[in-house]
Amino acid sequence: MDSPTPISLDVLVIGAGAAGLRAAIELAEADRDVLVIGKRKHGDAHTVWAAGGINAALGSLDPEDRWDIHAADTLNEGHLVNDARAVEVLARNAPERVLELDRWGADFSRTDDGEINQRYFGAQSFRRTCFKGDVTGRAILEALVGQAKRLGIPYRQNTFVTEILTTDDGRAVGAIAYDMDTGEPIVFHARAVVLAAGGHTSVYTRSSSRPDENTGDAQALAYNAGAPLRDMEFVQFHPTGKLWPEEERGHLVTEAVRGEGGRLFNTEGERFMERYSPKQMELDARDVVARANYAEIQAGRGTPNGGVWLDISHREDEYLRDRLPRMVQEFADVGVDITSEPMEVAPTAHYAMGGVEVVDFETCETAIPGLFAAGESVAGVHGANRLGGNSLAETVVFGQIVGAHLAQTLPEPADLPTDRVQAALDRLDALEAADGTHEPLALIDRLRRIMWDHAGIIRDEDGMIEGLAKLQALRRDAADLRVQADRTSDRFEQAVNLGFMITTSEAILRAALERAESRGAHYRSDHPETAPEWRKNIRVTKDADGRMALDAVPAQDPTPAVQQALAEDHELDYHHLE
Structure with missing residues (x-):
């Protein structure tokens, strides 16, 4: 095939979810020539599936909350193999990014006195998760899309990237893609490439992703270009995915259900989290609750479809319709009224803590010069397990950081190979x-x-x-x-x-x-x-023969401020919800 005329620009952003859009907004505000490309239609990114909320230590309801406690909770949930600097950057910057989203139209739910409301989420010491009902991801993406449109940021939808282009000396200078509507090949020539194409949980039979989303695009693109991967063994299984109807099998029942007081029961009517985690109950870490659900099912105390019961019918109908409108509607559509009966749920593959290794979270550059990454594409922030509510925070915090860096410091142009x-x-x-x-x-x-x-x-x-x-x-x-x-x-x-x-x-x-x-x-x-x-991180690299090679590096220690917050040993008292 003859090579098409390359499309030349300053920065190519691969992925049109929250991370990619936030990076592009920063670049456009600096008058950089940026293009965002996505596999789906504009506004249909996987971000919309993040329902429960976004973390930021605002202290709206718990004024004693602080950014360093947020960082400590993140490290504890990550079992201390997170990139400690990345965690600190996330926790420090999350409040500013949330307030920015609110100004751009995310329209977060409010307290009676007009502050951004915050709810409990699993393994958090305080009410830190900002939300809009149970459609937070959609609200955030719509705010970002709106801001991108106001800035006139160019976008190509239905465009599938198949390879990152590198020079002989290993520098990223563009990408190969094809137009999914016409089939035509596309060659992009860029001074920098930003990978923001999500995770890889669709490699599992039951996943909270759509079947053709989160298929490991970013991780494989980076690895094939020569960038190391990291923490790939850490895949989060969310405790509560749907079991039916078949076309929705694995789709998420948001953690907001448990954050608002939902309770788990086996078929013997036992509230079994009392045995697995009597202090934190249903709001213990996701891995703990997921394994408890799995153990109950394997022990024969599961539902006919191989799940457990999640019940929030003890809360007032009006409260549930206000706080969980999407869940109420989705289950009503299949004949289940969650205001009066339980939901049938089981663990589902939900989030990839591992991904592309970033060498500096102040720039988000990978080991490949000119190749940057942000969002779920990246390893480091979450360690061995992600704190619920941190995924949306990660996208906008590091999307802004990579955009700001490239707005100020673009690599020099290089020829396409x-x-x-x-x-x-x-x-x-x-x-x-x-x-x-x-x-x-x-x-x-x-x-x-x-x-x-x-x-x-x-x-x-x-x-x-x-x-x-x-x-x-x-x-x-x-x-x-x-x-x-x-x-x-x-x-x-x-x-x-x-x-x-x-x-x-x-x-x-x-x-x-x-x-x-x-x-x-x-x-x-x-x-x-x-x-x-x-307490170390496993890296996956491609050796000289093209085979996978593994090595391990010691995990970072946190800064003294975060070490102090860890020593304070904050912990949620679940029974505040009772």
């Missing part, structure tokens, strides 16, 4: 023409079963070794793929997704096998204890 451009275009042609045996979607379904069975909520050495063997067999089958469909088809998109998912899944399995302990969301039945010597 024409041979690499042509090779990437040839790979697109070859994938489209692939006339092998195996259907892309069938292999994706198989991959998801492998990951659920062998790298799920509870793991062990034998299971992960078996999972890696199955994944290698699947990789061989993927080399004999049948596509034979143009680039506007679902089949071609699935073929590209499959390649990303295989890379990301291998990184998860290899890192999980390496970490011989249990820590946060990574639980090994053959190593159930947390080992002090494993």
Whole structure:
């Protein structure tokens, strides 16, 4: 295929959710030539699925809350393998970003005296989670889209990036993509590239993502370009995903339900969190509650569909319709009135703590010069488990930081490597023409079963070794793929997704096998204890032969201010909700 004329610009932002849009807003305000591209229609980013709220130590209801306590809660939830500097940057900057979103029209729920309201979220010491009912992510994305439109930021929707372009000396200078509406290839030439394309939880059978979202695009793009990945073994399983209808299986029942007082019961009518976490109950850390739900189901005390009951019917109808309008409506649509009966829920893959390694959170640059990353694409902030409400905060805090850095300090222009451009275009042609045996979607379904069975909520050495063997067999089958469909088809998109998912899944399995302990969301039945010597981060890199190589580096210590907050040992008293 002849190479199309490159689209040249200052900064290419890959991903049109909150992180990508916030970066672009900062760049546009500095008159930088920026383009935002997304796989879906404008305003349809995965951010809208973040329902419960965004963390910021505003002290609206608990004035004793502080940014350093927010940082301490984040480190405790991350089991002290977070990037400590990233945590501090997040906690310090979150209040300013939330107030900014409110000015831009996010319209957060208010207290009686007009302050931004805040609710309890799991494992937080104070009411810190700002919200708009249970549609917070949508409210935030709409505010960001509105601001982007006011600034006239250019945007290309339905554009799928397949490769990051690098020079011979390893600098990122653009990307290869294709137009999902026309099938035409696109070459982007940029002085800097920002990856903000989300996580990789769709590698699991049951996920809170849509099936074609969070397929590991950012992680595989960065890894293939030569950037290290980090913390890939840490995948958060949310305690409460839907079980039915089938098309919504795994979709999230927001933590706001438990934050507003929802209670978990098994089929024997027992409020079982009294056995697993009598102090924090349903608002303990997500990994704790998810494993409790899983244990009840495995012990035969689960519902007919393989779940547990989540009940908030003891709260007033009007209160629930005000605080949880989306949940009330979604369950009403399938014949369940949550104001008078319980919801059937089970754990679901929800968030990737691991991702692209950032070398400096004051700039968000990766080990590849010219390649930056923000949002769920990135590892470091969350450590072994993410504090609920920090995901939205992370997107806008680090989106603003990378945008501000590039607004002030753009890399010098560099030529596109024409041979690499042509090779990437040839790979697109070859994938489209692939006339092998195996259907892309069938292999994706198989991959998801492998990951659920062998790298799920509870793991062990034998299971992960078996999972890696199955994944290698699947990789061989993927080399004999049948596509034979143009680039506007679902089949071609699935073929590209499959390649990303295989890379990301291998990184998860290899890192999980390496970490011989249990820590946060990574639980090994053959190593159930947390080992002090494993307070380190596992990095995944590509060696000279193109194979995955692993190494481990010690985790950072927090600054004295955060160490003091950790020593104060703040903790939520759940029974305030009773």
